[in-house]
Amino acid sequence: xxxxxxxxxxxxxxxQNLIKQIIPVELKLLTGDxxxxxxxxxxxxxxxxxDENSQQTTVWKQAIxxxxxxxx
Numbered sequence: 001x002x003x004x005x006x007x008x009x010x011x012x013x014x015x016q017n018l019i020k021q022i023i024p025v026e027l028k029l030l031t032g033d034x035x036x037x038x039x040x041x042x043x044x045x046x047x048x049x050x051d052e053n054s055q056q057t058t059v060w061k062q063a064i065x066x067x068x069x070x071x072x
Contacts, residue, residue: 005044015042015067024070025049029063036070 006012018025019039027035027049037051047067048058 012042015039015047018067018069025067026070027059027067028065029059030065031063035059039067 007016017023019041022038024036024038027037027047029035035049035051035057037049037057040048040050040056042048042061045062046058046060047064048056050056
């Protein structure tokens, strides 16, 4: 299991960029559920996303099918 936060990985840098630029995202889980909002933070195991009602959801990275910028 990954315990270090490796900022040299492209996937880590991409999510950090989404956080920094406050870009809305669509996050699809392996269950088929789709969450939309913006990424607040990430750590080696989880990502926290907040929706339009400021409801925060912490998602295990292993449960994510994909994350992409949300188109308007």
